[in-house]
Amino acid sequence: MKIRKKSVAFAVLILVIFTILPLYGQSVIPQEYLIAFSSQGFNLVDLLSKIAFIGLVMSILILLKGFFEKTSAPYLALSIVSTVFWLLIVFFALGVGKMENLGLTVISSEAGGVLNTLILDLRLFACLAIVITGLKIVHSILKFRQAKSKVTQVQLTQPLNTPDSV
C-alpha cells in the first residue's frame, strides 16, 4: 500500500504544532499562571489537552487520506469527516475551548462577594461556518463524481485505442 509523501509531511507538521507543542507547553507554563487563569474560571491545562487531542485526530485523518486515491469512496468519506472535524475546530476556537457552546463563551468568577460574568457571543460565525462546511461537502461530492466519471470515460475509450482492437 502506497502513501503520499505530502500527506506524511503535513501530518507530522500538524502533530508537532497542535499536539507536541501544547503538551510540552503544559510543563513550561509557570504554576502561578495556571492558578491565576483557573481563578478566573479558565482552565488552561484542559484547553491545551483538548488542542493536543485535536492535533492528533487531524494528523491521523491527513495520514489516512494519503493512503487512498482521490477517486476512491474512502477518500471522499475521509474528506467529509475532515471537513466536519474542521467545523468542530472552529466551534472549539469560537467557544474558547468549549465546542458545545457553539460560539457563545461564558466565563464567571466570584471573589469577595463580587460575581463577574463575561459573555462573548460569536454565534454568527458558528452559523456561517456551518454553511461553509455544507458547501465544502457538496464541493467534495461533486469533485468526486467528476473524477469518477473521468476515470470511467478513460476506461471506456482505452480498449478502442489498443492495437488488438484496430
Place this chain on the structure above:
Amino acid sequence: MRNMNRIKALRLGIIGFEVLTIALCLLSIYTLFNALSTAISGGTMNLNLDRDESTGEWRLVLNGNPRNTGFLGVTLFFEVAVLDLSGQDIARNSTSVYVPAGGTNQFSLSLNIPPDVVPEGNLEEAEGYFELKFAVKTLGDLVGFTNMLRIRGEAAP
C-alpha cells in the same frame, strides 16, 4: 466541461465566503475590544450618587460620552439594578446608545433607590445586590461582548 466550470465556480465561491467570514470575524472582534478599551476609558463616563434630603431617595446617575475608534458601528448597552437578598428587583434601569465608526454619542442613565431599602440612610450598609451590566454589540447586534458585575452589599456587624 460545463460541470467542471460549475465545480470551479463553487470552489471560488467557498474561498470568497471563507475570506469574507474571517475578515468579518477579525473586524468585529477588533471593534468589540477597541470599544471596550476606548468607549469606557477615563473621561468618557462619570457616575454621580446623590440623596434627595426631602424624600430620602438615592439617585444614581451615569453619564457618558463614549467614542468608537473601531471600523464598525457599535451599540453600547448599560444596565444598573439594585436587588434584594432573594434576587428580586428593587430598582432597575437600562439604556442603549449607537456609536458610529469613528464617532461619539451621548447617553444618560439614572436609577432611583427607594429610602426604605437603605437603613438609616447609609447606602454602604444596605443589604442586597448591586448589578451593573455593560454590553458592546456590533455587526447589526449579531456579535457582542457582555460584562456583568454583581456586588453583594452587607450590613456592618
